[in-house]
Amino acid sequence: MxxxxxxxxxxxxxxxxxxxxLKKYDWVYFGSEFCENLLDLYSDADNILKKFKNxxxxxxxxxxxxxxxxxxxxxxxxxxxxxxxxxxxTANDFGTINILTGRFPEVKINIGRHLSKHFFSFKxxxxxxxxxxxxYAAKYFKELGIKRYEISGYNKIPKTNFHKAKxxxxxxxxxxxxxxxxxxxxxxxxxxDIKPEETIEKIKCNKECLCCDYVVKTEKxxxxxxxxxxxxxxxxxxxxNMEKGLSKIKVxxxxxxxxx
Numbered sequence: 001m002x003x004x005x006x007x008x009x010x011x012x013x014x015x016x017x018x019x020x021x022l023k024k025y026d027w028v029y030f031g032s033e034f035c036e037n038l039l040d041l042y043s044d045a046d047n048i049l050k051k052f053k054n055x056x057x058x059x060x061x062x063x064x065x066x067x068x069x070x071x072x073x074x075x076x077x078x079x080x081x082x083x084x085x086x087x088x089x090t091a092n093d094f095g096t097i098n099i100l101t102g103r104f105p106e107v108k109i110n111i112g113r114h115l116s117k118h119f120f121s122f123k124x125x126x127x128x129x130x131x132x133x134x135x136y137a138a139k140y141f142k143e144l145g146i147k148r149y150e151i152s153g154y155n156k157i158p159k160t161n162f163h164k165a166k167x168x169x170x171x172x173x174x175x176x177x178x179x180x181x182x183x184x185x186x187x188x189x190x191x192x193d194i195k196p197e198e199t200i201e202k203i204k205c206n207k208e209c210l211c212c213d214y215v216v217k218t219e220k221x222x223x224x225x226x227x228x229x230x231x232x233x234x235x236x237x238x239x240x241n242m243e244k245g246l247s248k249i250k251v252x253x254x255x256x257x258x259x260x
Contacts, residue, residue, distance in 0.1 A: 001243060002026045004058070004255035006033075006175065009041050010210060011258045015051060018258075028052045029255055031060030033092065033112065034183050035229045036068040037205040039075070046078040049087075058088040063114065063185070064096050072096065076104060090150060091115060101144055110148040110173065111141070113180050119149065126159040127151065127249070135165045142168055148253075152179040153238050157245040173253040174246065176238035178260045183231040213260060228260035 004027030007015070012030060015022075022028075030048065032038040039062065042048070049057060059079060064072055079087060091097045092112035100107050111119065119134045120127050129135050141147075147169055153176030187205065209229045216225040216232075223234040243254070 001246070002253040004029055004173070004253060006030070006060075006255050006257040008259050009038065012048060012051075022052075022055075025256075026056055027058055027253070027255065028055045029058045029060055029090075031058075031090070032062045032229075033060040033090070034062050034114065034231045035187065035209070036062045036064055037187070037207065038062075038209075038229065039064075039068050039071050042075055043071075043078075045075050046082045049079065049083055056086045056088075058090055058110065060090045060112065061092060061096055063093045063183070064099075069095070069099065073099065073103070076100070076107070080104060080107065088148075097144075097146070109144075109146045110150055111146060113150045113152060113175065114183050116149050116151055120151070122151070123158075124154075125156070127154075128159070128161040129165060132164075135168065138165060138168050138170060142170065147171060148173060150175065153177065153236060153254075155236055155239055157242055157249065160249050162250060170250060171252050172250045173255055174251045175255045175257055177235050178226065178233040178257050179236050181225070181232045181234060185230070187230040188227050188232075226260050231260070233260045 003025050005018075005022065005025040006029040008030075009032075011018075031042055031045070042059075045059065059075075061072060076089065086108075088108045088110055089100060090110040090112040091100065092114040094115070097109060100109055119129065119138055121130050129138070148171050150173045153174050187209070213226055213228040216227060218225070223236075226233045226235065238254075246252075246254070
């Protein structure tokens with residue numbers, strides 16, 4: 001089992017607070033996993049890498065529109081042309097995969113938590129391929145060299161139908177303790193009100209999410225909802241006693257998220 005830690009931009013700014021805790025992790029995950037408006041914060045990703053000289057790195061990317069496609073290319077070039085070590089990139093949309101496989105064939109690509117929903121259905125006690133077509137799609141991505149899928153954590157070993165995909169070699173990375181519920185294209189926090197006739201293209205993001213997250217309570221839902229960036233999460237404790245059983249459902253890497 002490999003162990004990783006996910007750091008948001010604010011975590012990177014306070015990296016010294018983690019101190020000795022970083023030593024126990026094999027991987028460091030950083031980047032903008034969900035919101036493209038935060039992608040420009042990682043324009044100096046090559047310098048960020050220098051803080052983690054002895055770690056394997058995974059750079060997280062969000063859903064990308066034409067507005068930020070060039071920025072993504074710029075960052076990926078800086079990462080891969082200035083470093084000679086094992087680095088992975090997590091993609092959360094098919095356009096990003098097309099960009100990476102077309103221009104950076106040497107890049108090892110992971111399917112991110114948002115994009116994994118196109119392959120798997122997630123329930124409290126199960127993770128399963130949607131349909132036979134989902135299995136076919138996973139087989140196609142294997143041929144592209146993409147074999148790793150990222151998911152949110154479970155508090156017990158979920159049921160699977162992975163036996164239907166015996167011929168497909170794939171592995172799963174599990175994040176904890178924050179479970180992703182939903183992601184939106186327009187931010188719940190940092191954008192001003194937009195009139196129906198207006199477009200979001202030229203709306204400037206205030207990046208209020210860098211200041212704090214929001215906790216939402218409702219009588220209809222037992223758990224507290226955490227609104228972070230353009231996504232909503234719940235916090236679920238991870239039972240370390242079930243680690244041995246995770247290999248049975250293809251999980252070989254566990255990533256602790258310092259914050260959503």
